[in-house]
Amino acid sequence: MKTCILVINCGSSSLKFAVIDALTRQAHLTGLAERLNDASASLTFRQGETRDTRPLEDGTHAGALHALIGLLEQAGLLPQIAAIGHRVVHGGEHFQASVLIDEAVIAQIEKCAKLAPLHNPAHLIGIRTALECFPGLPQAATFDTAFHQTMPEHAYYYAVPMALYREHGVRRYGFHGTSYRYVSQEAARILDKPPQEASFVCAHLGNGASVAAIRQGKSVDTTMGLTPLEGLVMGTRSGDVDPGLFGHLANECGMTAQEINDLLNKRSGLLGLSGLSSDCRELEQAAAEGHEGARIALEKFCYRLAKHLAGQLVAAGPIDALLFTGGIGENSAWVRARAVAWLEHFGFRVDASANAVCVRGQGGFIHAEGSTPILVINTNEELMIALDAAALAGVL
Structure with missing residues (x-):
């Protein structure tokens, strides 16, 4: 067979x-x-x-x-x-x-x-x-969007005329869904809970980055929206900005819609703030060596991440664990520690030794005693795609 x-x-x-x-x-x-x-x-x-x-x-x-x-x-x-x-x-x-x-x-x-x-x-x-x-x-x-189709209306509507939704599909869709599906199922397995009874806030951090609220196995909110530009600071994407910025750049700088789109998608984020690189590893090293732009970029990245993690707690309700995944989420002990430090008054604290071990493919618990559980899980989107295809083809 x-x-x-x-x-x-x-x-x-x-x-x-x-x-x-x-x-x-x-x-x-x-x-x-x-x-x-x-x-x-x-x-x-x-x-x-x-x-x-x-x-x-x-x-x-x-x-x-x-x-x-x-x-x-x-x-x-x-x-x-x-x-x-x-x-x-x-x-x-x-x-x-x-x-x-x-x-x-x-x-x-x-x-x-x-x-x-x-x-x-x-x-x-x-x-x-x-x-x-x-x-x-x-x-x-x-x-990538399928997992987030369980979001309720209050999470996916934008506060714009409903005709834009009905006629042009303007709403929040969310991305990284295949990764969230895998990671939430794996976290439920580790915690020995049925996936449909487990709730998490999960951060998928890479060149593209987002956070999702998963309540009883289903996505109920996420930070990316109509496009992958919304939400967190990313490698080259700005994430959330004042929508008035578009008109301001058009009026003050004479920029076209395409030029503004390229600016926010390809020349912003960690790259734009640091003036150096979109690579978190390079920025951590540069910041340690005193590069001010790298320090500012990383601090903004972690602060925005912490704000969105806290925001997704509203949607998720009581959670079983906070999850980190993706290239940065799985490998940057510094980013995890700095972001969680902003969340101490929500009951999250990192164990420095456990956190330092979880890099280069090593996952596991990184929370300190008394903290809500915090887990690093290596995502595997390819496996999810393979299992889906196998099931649909009658292999499984």
Whole structure:
């Protein structure tokens, strides 16, 4: 019986992939094709202890997938592929769970492209190419927005004319849902509670960052909104700003809507505040060496994070644990400690020794005695996508 699932996460200039056995949950092959549509396009992969990088003669998405097929044949994995799972950022209100892909699903993903113009078009390239390269294999889509479709109206409406919602879909959708689904289920397992009885506030911190309130296994609020720009300070995204800033920049600086959008998405956040880097690791080192911009950026990042963590406690109600995940959430003991320090009067305190250990793949409890539990959990979105695809394809 075939039990392996090929997971594809297609970006505008990259294609991340993994081959995961849905029964054992083990990854047999992982990799990344990057700098696609450029002369320097390359494919990096890892299988067991073997890691290799090779140039791509055809640096398109189709070329990357054909190269991946060659890797699968070489590794003897191609005959074991039972289905393909695709990550899709935006599913709008139409998708509340993962689905098998057909023309109607593709049409809906296209319809949502205006809400995620940097993501959904790239996903569609990956889906269409995979359908051509793997004819006959069941293929499924897992949506970052689906987990948040349980948010109540008071959480997802914006206070703007309702016609904008009814006619243009202007509402809060939320993202990182696949990660939140995995992490909340894993936290419930660790705490020995049924997922549907467990409540958490969870911070997914990376170049993109958000916080979600999960009450009895369901998302009831999150910090990202119509787009991934809302909420926390991020690597290059501003997060929350006064909406009046748009008119101010247009009037005072003569900036167009596209220029303002690029400024807030690509040149703000940690990068904009520090004037140095969007990488938290570089900023922590620079701040320790006295770089004022890095210090300001990190302090703002942690302060905004703490404010949103506190805010999501309103939605979540009494929680079983505070959760950290994502590249920064899993690896920056400093960020975790600084953010939680702002929350001491809410009953959260970090144990410095336990916190210091939880880096480079090591998860676990990091709270001090008497504190509400605080957990670091390594997310695994690829596994969730693989399990969804396997279930829809009848593998599980």
